[in-house]
Amino acid sequence: MSSNFFSLLGVVALRIWKKTLRRPVTLTFSLLQPLIWMLFFGFLMYRYPLAALPSGIDYVTFLAPGICAMTVLFGASQAGIGVIRDMQTGFLQRMLATPAPYWALHVGKISADGVRLLAQAAIVLVLAVAIGASLSFSPLPLLLSFLSLFFFAIGFGSLSCIIALRSRRQETLATFVHVINMPLFFTSTALVPHKQMPSWLATIAAWNPLTLVVESLRGALLFQAAPSWTTHQLPVILLALGLVVWATFELRRGSVISAWETK
DSSP states (O other), rough: OHHHHHHHHHHHHHHHHHHHHTTTHHHHHHHHHHHHHHHHHHHHHOOOTTTOOTOOHHHHHHHHHHHHHHHHHHHHHHHHHHHHHHHHHHHHHHHHHSHHHSHHHHHHHHHHHHHHHHHHHHHHHHHHHTOOOOOOOOOOHHHHHHHHHHHHHHHHHHHHHHHHHHHOOOOHHHHHHHHHHHHHTTTTSSSSGGGGGGGHHHHHHHHHHHHHHHHHHHHHHOOOOOOOOIIIIIIHHHHHHHHHHHHHHHHHHHTTTOOGOOO
């Protein structure tokens, strides 16, 4: 049973990775965008005073973990596009008609997306070092912070799949990407320290799941500190698991959708 399960996950994940490699433009743009953000914001705000941080940490260094998390956020929000394409061709319906468990099909897809986004995030950190960020790569803290980043990726990717399965339209998903991504990004601590926000924005940031991921990365990369299990990791994991379950339920509903209904 377990061998069949992992074989299924591997087949689904391999298909996702192959589809990604066939579209190198998407990969290139996903790395170019964070580089532009780091260059523009990093050097525009280079002399910005950072409260509650030790001296010697410049804005480019502070910004790098935030842009790393942004890369995963923006990439995960696109996960539903592949689902809509599969619905339009009828491939998703055929796959759901097999004896394979719905949740295994979704976990295989979203895990493949998560691993790809982690690889992109790692490249972003290398680019950050190349333009002058002073980051510390302590193995255990970095591993734990990337674990939080992975769960954030599969959670937000599952949310994108939910929107795709319910709307069945790329236009609706595009609206979701634009309406959700930027507010979530700007109300986190990706760009500004928590203590330098207005009180109302700091309150929102404290409840923003992206803030938890950014702070996990920032603690690991700037201070070699492992993220707190209860404060940073557990909420992200629980949120991700809840969204995975919801997405699996939507897949079950999607099994009765015909291809023409999505066109």
